[in-house]
Amino acid sequence: MLTHKGRFDPTRFEDLTVTVDFHCHSACRFCIVQEGMNLFKGVSEDKLRAAVADNARSRRYRRICFTGGEVTLERKLFDYVAIARASGSFEHVRLQTNGRMLADMALARRLLNAGVDEYFVSLHGHDAATQDNISQRPGSFDEAVRGIANLAELGVCLMTNTVICTLNVEHLSRVVDTVQPFRPVRMEFWNYLPMEDYADERDLVAPMSKVAPEVRRALGKIRELGIEGRVKYVPRCLLGDFAEAHDDSQPDVVIAEKFYDAYPQFACLYEAKCEHSDTCLGLHHPYVTKFGWEEGRLQPTPRTRPFVEPEDGLWVGSDRPGEGMADALDHPAWRALVEGVAPRNEARLSAVRLTRRTCSFLFEHGDSSVEVVLSARDDGAPALTRTPSFNIHYRSVAGPAREKLASIVRDAVKTIGERDPGGMVLDRRKGLVGDEAARRRPSGRAD
Amino acid sequence: MALLDASALLTPLLESGPDDRYFDYCLQPYRPRRSWRARLRPENLLWRSLAVGGVLEHLRPPLLALQAALGKDMTVWGIKWDGHRLFWEIYVYDPDKEDPNATLEGIARTLTPWFEVLPRPRESIPYQMVSFDLDASVASRRTIDELNLYLTGGPGHAGRSYKARATGVELENTYRFLDAKREIDQILPLLKASVFVDYGDPARLSKVLIPELYACRTICVAKKRLRDGVYFSGIAVEQLLFFLRRFGYPSAIIDLVARRPGAFEHLFFDVGIDYALDGDVMTYPKTSFYGTL
Ligand code: SF4
Numbered sequence: 001m002l003t004h005k006g007r008f009d010p011t012r013f014e015d016l017t018v019t020v021d022f023h024c025h026s027a028c029r030f031c032i033v034q035e036g037m038n039l040f041k042g043v044s045e046d047k048l049r050a051a052v053a054d055n056a057r058s059r060r061y062r063r064i065c066f067t068g069g070e071v072t073l074e075r076k077l078f079d080y081v082a083i084a085r086a087s088g089s090f091e092h093v094r095l096q097t098n099g100r101m102l103a104d105m106a107l108a109r110r111l112l113n114a115g116v117d118e119y120f121v122s123l124h125g126h127d128a129a130t131q132d133n134i135s136q137r138p139g140s141f142d143e144a145v146r147g148i149a150n151l152a153e154l155g156v157c158l159m160t161n162t163v164i165c166t167l168n169v170e171h172l173s174r175v176v177d178t179v180q181p182f183r184p185v186r187m188e189f190w191n192y193l194p195m196e197d198y199a200d201e202r203d204l205v206a207p208m209s210k211v212a213p214e215v216r217r218a219l220g221k222i223r224e225l226g227i228e229g230r231v232k233y234v235p236r237c238l239l240g241d242f243a244e245a246h247d248d249s250q251p252d253v254v255i256a257e258k259f260y261d262a263y264p265q266f267a268c269l270y271e272a273k274c275e276h277s278d279t280c281l282g283l284h285h286p287y288v289t290k291f292g293w294e295e296g297r298l299q300p301t302p303r304t305r306p307f308v309e310p311e312d313g314l315w316v317g318s319d320r321p322g323e324g325m326a327d328a329l330d331h332p333a334w335r336a337l338v339e340g341v342a343p344r345n346e347a348r349l350s351a352v353r354l355t356r357r358t359c360s361f362l363f364e365h366g367d368s369s370v371e372v373v374l375s376a377r378d379d380g381a382p383a384l385t386r387t388p389s390f391n392i393h394y395r396s397v398a399g400p401a402r403e404k405l406a407s408i409v410r411d412a413v414k415t416i417g418e419r420d421p422g423g424m425v426l427d428r429r430k431g432l433v434g435d436e437a438a439r440r441r442p443s444g445r446a447d
Numbered sequence: 448m449a450l451l452d453a454s455a456l457l458t459p460l461l462e463s464g465p466d467d468r469y470f471d472y473c474l475q476p477y478r479p480r481r482s483w484r485a486r487l488r489p490e491n492l493l494w495r496s497l498a499v500g501g502v503l504e505h506l507r508p509p510l511l512a513l514q515a516a517l518g519k520d521m522t523v524w525g526i527k528w529d530g531h532r533l534f535w536e537i538y539v540y541d542p543d544k545e546d547p548n549a550t551l552e553g554i555a556r557t558l559t560p561w562f563e564v565l566p567r568p569r570e571s572i573p574y575q576m577v578s579f580d581l582d583a584s585v586a587s588r589r590t591i592d593e594l595n596l597y598l599t600g601g602p603g604h605a606g607r608s609y610k611a612r613a614t615g616v617e618l619e620n621t622y623r624f625l626d627a628k629r630e631i632d633q634i635l636p637l638l639k640a641s642v643f644v645d646y647g648d649p650a651r652l653s654k655v656l657i658p659e660l661y662a663c664r665t666i667c668v669a670k671k672r673l674r675d676g677v678y679f680s681g682i683a684v685e686q687l688l689f690f691l692r693r694f695g696y697p698s699a700i701i702d703l704v705a706r707r708p709g710a711f712e713h714l715f716f717d718v719g720i721d722y723a724l725d726g727d728v729m730t731y732p733k734t735s736f737y738g739t740l
Binding site for chain 1: 480484629635650651653659
């Protein structure tokens with residue numbers, strides 16, 4: 001069955017990324033938004049204001065991250081940062097950037113003063129030859145390294161990102177050498193995701209037989225240096241002693257919904273066998289098609305819990321560079337929907353998990369538990385019942401006290417029905433921004 | 448066979464209704480993904496394919512008669528495609544022999560005005576399902592020369608299908624249905640135990656366990672006389688579209704889904720591929736997809 005898993009989960013539902021626009025002065029050979037640059041506009045100021053105002057009310061997100069294209073090229077970036085900071089509802093404002101413009105110390109300082117406190121800077125090569133070959137812009141390496149040096153001098157939270165592909169896979173640990181003098185909090189390595197080149201005609205997808213040992217080598221070096229390592233889209237079981245560096249999560253994103261039509265899907269043959277399949281995406285389809293399922297190389301960790309086909313991805317909260325995940329936020333308005341249900345039923349409300357798509361309440365009674373799940377009202381979708389804002393259903397029934405769980409569910413449904421004021425917003429879309437974010441195609445070009 | 452283009456295929460589309468029931472290709476019930484409202488019945492795909500194959504006029508009346516005799520949604524159809532030619536298989540399930548219309552005798556009776564069913568294997572064979580093939584030549588010959596009898600497997604014994612002709616019955620294929628994810632440890636060795644495909648090339652398995660289709664509920668591993676087959680059951684309409692495009696189905700069939708994927712969003716589909724190696728290249732001599740009538 002198609003589920004959110006394998007498409008874009010796990011999502012960090014307390015981090016929000018906003019695509020400001022899609023212009024860029026580099027042309028990285030593996031850029032996953034290259035096609036998007038032709039097809040999509042960024043998020044309009046109105047959309048941003050609406051998202052920020054929603055966060056001021058709901059406090060769902062701890063962090064807002066602005067990205068592009070190359071976000072430092074956008075004149076409106078300072079307005080966007082100001083809007084986010086003025087709301088007072090975000091703990092952190094992050095930029096995802098290629099770092100080239102930050103070679104200008106004045107700009108770096110202005111961004112810091114505007115309230116950008118975290119910088120996630122791409123560096124795809126350890127030297128100018130490698131980086132400039134990938135970015136297809138001579139000088140980009142020198143600029144990015146100067147940008148990184150400026151950020152280090154300013155003492156901001158600095159993270160680097162290296163996209164792994166055939167052009168740099170042999171040099172990953174040398175990238176560590178290049179970056180380490182600037183003492184980043186974290187170095188990330190994201191394995192390349194083909195968006196529009198399924199057949200890998202550009203020959204950028206590297207086989208795991210090469211990727212895994214090189215990533216492990218780089219992580220070993222990072223660990224010795226006391227820098228945090230993070231790896232995406234390399235199976236967790238191939239990271240050996242560095243499995244804790246595995247993190248396939250991405251923030252919630254405001255981007256044209258259609259962007260996700262082309263987003264690679266993932267699979268692992270051992271999904272039902274492996275303890276980590278909620279957090280590990282496995283391999284993307286283009287990889288499997290080119291190099292195979294790697295059924296002999298992958299090493300599932302035997303499950304301790306029975307496999308349940310995931311309906312939504314695992315709940316993941318907010319990133320905290322250098323310190324692991326932040327604690328989950330509390331959501332009083334949502335908690336209030338079921339206040340009283342647990343004590344009335346000798347149960348415990350052990351979690352309230354608010355994502356953009358669902359709000360779920362986990363009730364526990366002794367060894368038994370059940371999750372009551374709210375999703376956006378949708379008369380076409382199966383539901384136990386509906387209230388003005390929600391479809392309600394339950395899942396994850398566990399333990400022997402079935403009758404007690406049934407009465408908890410009945411009570412929760414009745415209570416939510418009485419208290420739902422209408423207009424409480426959940427949204428199943430991933431990208432959130434609809435067709436209005438699509439650029440008009442030049443006339444004469446077929447749709 | 449000349450395939451007709453889409454402009455010739457303006458059959459009215461049949462909408463889903465509140466009484467529709469939902470079964471997979473083994474006639475196992477499933478819960479629809481979405482409400483039936485403003486959506487289409489799966490049989491539209493069958494009618495469209497028959498129209499594309501130029502046999503709608505001939506084959507619609509007997510199939511409607513079967514539908515009337517067995518009950519709506521109780522007949523499974525398979526649409527098959529070899530890259531050039533469409534053909535069909537119609538499956539009737541009645542493992543507990545409850546419906547006299549679902550017996551060999553009953554099916555032959557229902558089809559009598561259009562087809563003479565020649566094979567008459569003994570009714571007491573413990574088959575759980577019987578099927579017959581249809582194509583343009585059957586339509587013009589007006590005889591059904593072969594029936595397929597499917598016998599359930601059990602632990603240690605795969606399901607089998609037998610080809611029954613007027614002259615006798617012979618073993619055709621063996622099948623094993625497995626949970627796609629939970630029973631992967633059994634699926635892999637079964638697939639790889641092949642006389643037709645060498646799995647030495649590590650990428651080869653992905654041409655059989657196609658990643659886009661692996662997100663399904665049940666996988667059926669089939670061993671056939673001249674090649675292997677694998678079936679993916681419980682896929683969504685997005686995956687069906689991928690499948691139709693991947694295997695180059697006629698555009699009028701693809702368009703029926705592609706123009707209104709939401710209209711089939713409530714359904715799960717089942718698809719199958721027969722595969723064999725031609726030198727180093729995986730070929731798919733026949734693919735198929737399934738729904739109910
Ligand atoms: S076996 Fe699969 S799910 Fe488990 S860690 Fe490896 S790739 Fe990830």
